[in-house]
Amino acid sequence: MATDVVTMEKIVSLCKRRGFIFPSSEIYGGIGSSYDYGHYGVLLKNNVKAQWWRSLLQERDDVVALDSAIIQHPRTWEASGHLAGFTDPLVDCRTCKLRFRADKLEDGACGRKPSKRPGETSECDLTEPRNFNLMFQTTVGPVQDEGSVVFLRPETAQGIFLNFKHYLQFARKKPPFGIAQIGKSFRNEITPGNFVFRMREFEQMEMEFFVPPQDAQRWHEHWLKERYDWYVNLGIRADHLRLREHEQDELSHYSSATSDVEYLYPIGWQELEGIANRGDFDLSQHAQHSGQKLEYVDTVTGERYIPYVIEPAAGADRATLAFLVDAYDEDEIEGETRTVLRLHPQLAPVKVAVLPLVKKDGQPELAREIERELRERMQVEYDEGGAIGRRYRRQDEIGTPWAITVDHQTLEDRTVTLRDRDSLEQVRIGIDELADELERRLRAPWRSPKLSD
Amino acid sequence: MATDVVTMEKIVSLCKRRGFIFPSSEIYGGIGSSYDYGHYGVLLKNNVKAQWWRSLLQERDDVVALDSAIIQHPRTWEASGHLAGFTDPLVDCRTCKLRFRADKLEDGACGRKPSKRPGETSECDLTEPRNFNLMFQTTVGPVQDEGSVVFLRPETAQGIFLNFKHYLQFARKKPPFGIAQIGKSFRNEITPGNFVFRMREFEQMEMEFFVPPQDAQRWHEHWLKERYDWYVNLGIRADHLRLREHEQDELSHYSSATSDVEYLYPIGWQELEGIANRGDFDLSQHAQHSGQKLEYVDTVTGERYIPYVIEPAAGADRATLAFLVDAYDEDEIEGETRTVLRLHPQLAPVKVAVLPLVKKDGQPELAREIERELRERMQVEYDEGGAIGRRYRRQDEIGTPWAITVDHQTLEDRTVTLRDRDSLEQVRIGIDELADELERRLRAPWRSPKLSD
Numbered sequence: 001m002a003t004d005v006v007t008m009e010k011i012v013s014l015c016k017r018r019g020f021i022f023p024s025s026e027i028y029g030g031i032g033s034s035y036d037y038g039h040y041g042v043l044l045k046n047n048v049k050a051q052w053w054r055s056l057l058q059e060r061d062d063v064v065a066l067d068s069a070i071i072q073h074p075r076t077w078e079a080s081g082h083l084a085g086f087t088d089p090l091v092d093c094r095t096c097k098l099r100f101r102a103d104k105l106e107d108g109a110c111g112r113k114p115s116k117r118p119g120e121t122s123e124c125d126l127t128e129p130r131n132f133n134l135m136f137q138t139t140v141g142p143v144q145d146e147g148s149v150v151f152l153r154p155e156t157a158q159g160i161f162l163n164f165k166h167y168l169q170f171a172r173k174k175p176p177f178g179i180a181q182i183g184k185s186f187r188n189e190i191t192p193g194n195f196v197f198r199m200r201e202f203e204q205m206e207m208e209f210f211v212p213p214q215d216a217q218r219w220h221e222h223w224l225k226e227r228y229d230w231y232v233n234l235g236i237r238a239d240h241l242r243l244r245e246h247e248q249d250e251l252s253h254y255s256s257a258t259s260d261v262e263y264l265y266p267i268g269w270q271e272l273e274g275i276a277n278r279g280d281f282d283l284s285q286h287a288q289h290s291g292q293k294l295e296y297v298d299t300v301t302g303e304r305y306i307p308y309v310i311e312p313a314a315g316a317d318r319a320t321l322a323f324l325v326d327a328y329d330e331d332e333i334e335g336e337t338r339t340v341l342r343l344h345p346q347l348a349p350v351k352v353a354v355l356p357l358v359k360k361d362g363q364p365e366l367a368r369e370i371e372r373e374l375r376e377r378m379q380v381e382y383d384e385g386g387a388i389g390r391r392y393r394r395q396d397e398i399g400t401p402w403a404i405t406v407d408h409q410t411l412e413d414r415t416v417t418l419r420d421r422d423s424l425e426q427v428r429i430g431i432d433e434l435a436d437e438l439e440r441r442l443r444a445p446w447r448s449p450k451l452s453d
Numbered sequence: 454m455a456t457d458v459v460t461m462e463k464i465v466s467l468c469k470r471r472g473f474i475f476p477s478s479e480i481y482g483g484i485g486s487s488y489d490y491g492h493y494g495v496l497l498k499n500n501v502k503a504q505w506w507r508s509l510l511q512e513r514d515d516v517v518a519l520d521s522a523i524i525q526h527p528r529t530w531e532a533s534g535h536l537a538g539f540t541d542p543l544v545d546c547r548t549c550k551l552r553f554r555a556d557k558l559e560d561g562a563c564g565r566k567p568s569k570r571p572g573e574t575s576e577c578d579l580t581e582p583r584n585f586n587l588m589f590q591t592t593v594g595p596v597q598d599e600g601s602v603v604f605l606r607p608e609t610a611q612g613i614f615l616n617f618k619h620y621l622q623f624a625r626k627k628p629p630f631g632i633a634q635i636g637k638s639f640r641n642e643i644t645p646g647n648f649v650f651r652m653r654e655f656e657q658m659e660m661e662f663f664v665p666p667q668d669a670q671r672w673h674e675h676w677l678k679e680r681y682d683w684y685v686n687l688g689i690r691a692d693h694l695r696l697r698e699h700e701q702d703e704l705s706h707y708s709s710a711t712s713d714v715e716y717l718y719p720i721g722w723q724e725l726e727g728i729a730n731r732g733d734f735d736l737s738q739h740a741q742h743s744g745q746k747l748e749y750v751d752t753v754t755g756e757r758y759i760p761y762v763i764e765p766a767a768g769a770d771r772a773t774l775a776f777l778v779d780a781y782d783e784d785e786i787e788g789e790t791r792t793v794l795r796l797h798p799q800l801a802p803v804k805v806a807v808l809p810l811v812k813k814d815g816q817p818e819l820a821r822e823i824e825r826e827l828r829e830r831m832q833v834e835y836d837e838g839g840a841i842g843r844r845y846r847r848q849d850e851i852g853t854p855w856a857i858t859v860d861h862q863t864l865e866d867r868t869v870t871l872r873d874r875d876s877l878e879q880v881r882i883g884i885d886e887l888a889d890e891l892e893r894r895l896r897a898p899w900r901s902p903k904l905s906d
Binding site for chain 2: 017018025026034035038042061064066068072075076170171184190289292294371
């Protein structure tokens with residue numbers, strides 16, 4: 001592991017201290033592996049999702065959007081294979097009464113001797129493994145009988161396959177084209193953990209890209225490159241990213257080839273996004289189970305085929321965590337350690353802070369005027385409390401790329417200082433030019449200063 | 454009901470035809486009262502949500518954001534009163550075997566004689582009403598015992614109350630301030646319906662605004678006006694909106710005063726958003742159930758109190774439906790009926806269409822060049838298929854406010870025609886000015902042309 005990766009403790013601590021992310025339902029003692037996003041966390045994650053949409057819907061013309069329901073018809077999961085196969089092997093301990101994943105005993109802790117793992121202590125007397133389905137089950141309608149059993153989706157992808165036909169018909173689309181979706185998925189895992197890296201309830205950003213079968217390989221390579229570049233262009237260091245091709249024995253039942261974009265998290269190299277060639281598995285399965293034809297027919301040539309699918313499946317929470325980890329930095333200013341999030345300006349929760357140097361002499365009033373004008377264009381924060389250095393630190397810590405300071409001179413010549421989070425450079429600029437200058441900077445190509453370390 | 458309100462059938466038909474919204478899981482016969490948003494639907498709803506965030510987070514400095522988990526600690530629902538009281542009275546028919554809401558028998562249809570309502574026919578032999586809880590229930594962790602029973606949240610609001618303390622502590626907030634959240638909620642109702650107006654799974658936009666108790670009345674009025682204006686500023690006709698104060702016997706157990714913003718849907722006047730004074734009910738309940746102090750303490754004056762809460766609770770789906778209904782219009786162009794969505798440009802799924810007049814003479818290439826440049830700034834669509842009039846109609850129908858046409862002259866002088874969806878006015882403009890002109894129009898105040906009807 002690289003020595004320049006921050007510890008998870010520091011990230012968790014910053015996230016709680018500044019209200020990015022905190023454990024769910026904490027006043028009731030929490031609910032395992034579940035987190036709530038606070039103010040800056042929502043702004044950051046919204047920006048991550050907006051950039052994903054932008055890269056697919058706005059910058060391209062071959063991808064369209066979908067937002068399908070979390071509770072789908074239960075036959076969906078028969079066809080997809082989840083009902084039969086989406087399971088973890090679990091064992092019970094007859095002594096300590098806890099339940100563990102048979103294939104992850106090294107992650108468990110014995111209930112009687114928490115310092116011991118269930119596999120390594122004779123305290124634990126384990127049953128044979130049994131398979132438990134990971135889908136959350138509930139009933140729809142007020143009757144609890146078998147006919148109304150439904151599941152919370154364990155992935156957003158299947159909603160796309162169910163709607164494939166609509167897009168051919170109503171969106172006038174033909175392969176190659178993609179359907180993209182952002183939304184929550186749910187997996188009833190027994191050993192999630194590592195902060196927001198693995199939660200029972202999480203948000204996915206998935207796209208199914210439908211192609212003629214003979215072009216699948218080429219499109220798979222295209223999307224590997226596109227998705228890798230997306231992270232790099234938003235500021236992730238290339239030496240913290242890698243592509244790893246799945247071995248034959250790792251491949252899911254539906255996939256003929258999968259590569260993961262892996263990121264160097266504080267817990268080591270882990271999957272950030274999987275990019276799979278799912279072939280025609282899903283459309284064929286749903287065609288068979290629904291009795292509907294899910295194929296593309298070229299009205300000119302008469303050619304007909306079931307498209308192959310290339311799926312870049314990213315996690316909004318994992319991506320947000322990666323951006324936080326990668327942006328985290330500490331340096332020294334005036335003999336003090338400064339914590340700074342070197343986030344891409346497009347991702348930063350707040351774009352600019354407006355700070356009167358002192359809380360008198362008309363400075364707060366003028367600063368409020370500037371704040372109001374800038375609010376028309378971007379996310380702004382006003383702060384007049386405490387020493388200016390301390391206020392800069394507060395903004396650095398949440399990744400605000402720029403700070404505007406209103407001082408004595410401002411009241412004379414209507415110029416302010418504009419400070420850069422990374423270079424610490426301060427330039428003097430007229431109030432009337434501020435909004436345009438900030439928008440220019442926001443749109444400019446950006447490169448993390450950590451890259452030149 | 455006003456005669457200028459479109460029928461629900463026309464809205465449903467347009468939504469399906471153009472891929473805004475369609476029934477969920479349709480290839481498996483659908484799943485009741487559940488809808489998926491297609492491409493234009495996602496773009497529209499994303500814009501509605503972005504405008505809501507913008508009005509609260511970007512344009513104000515007294516509201517912060519939250520995104521809390523859907524599955525919260527189950528004690529949440531004991532404290533909130535949902536576990537005991539969030540029920541519908543249901544009756545069974547011993548003859549036709551169907552189940553009905555006792556208080557909504559007029560909406561039901563007998564299973565044997567679907568033309569008859571259960572209340573009006575002797576076919577139906579109804580049981581006494583029993584109360585069924587509307588919360589979806591599931592189990593967390595792989596064990597199905599009582600300790601692990603959890604619920605899908607029936608409202609996003611409670612997640613805000615659970616986190617109230619964090620915001621005092623970490624977000625340095627003090628009353629008056631608000632916490633806003635957008636997210637899915639779930640209600641296992643027996644008689645939902647009316648398209649996306651009432652679904653079992655729906656998206657809320659809720660804000661809890663915490664105030665000193667003595668200021669609650671004033672803030673209630675403030676938010677009534679703010680939220681009413683939000684709809685009007687985004688193009689809803691004022692004569693299709695009204696404020697209606699709840700009668701004493703309509704008030705929820707937690708509310709001392711509630712007013713609804715009602716919209717004139719095709720099904721009549723219905724709640725678009727409820728704005729309640731919840732008093733200190735929720736914080737007091739959670740304080741009692743959690744044993745934690747949920748109060749504000751002024752560190753200077755030593756004053757301490759449990760804030761009152763003003764809650765504007767909007768539905769993202771209901772708002773999207775209202776914007777669609779209100780924007781729907783038909784007029785006549787060249788002897789043909791034109792369907793046009795007169796959406797506010799900020800809400801329109803696509804901002805501008807780029808259309809080569811003919812599919813030759815270098816026009817498509819130049820149009821593609823313009824398209825690529827505009828994609829940097831906004832959501833664009835390129836369309837070269839079919840007669841130009843038909844392509845305009847396609848854009849009108851999805852509410853695209855502007856269309857750019859590349860013609861013979863464009864290749865000579867690099868000017869294009871810029872067509873306005875509502876006025877149908879066409880102006881000639883240089884390619885280099887297009888992006889700035891469109892951004893200027895997007896930012897300009899906007900008034901629905903329907904207002905001058």
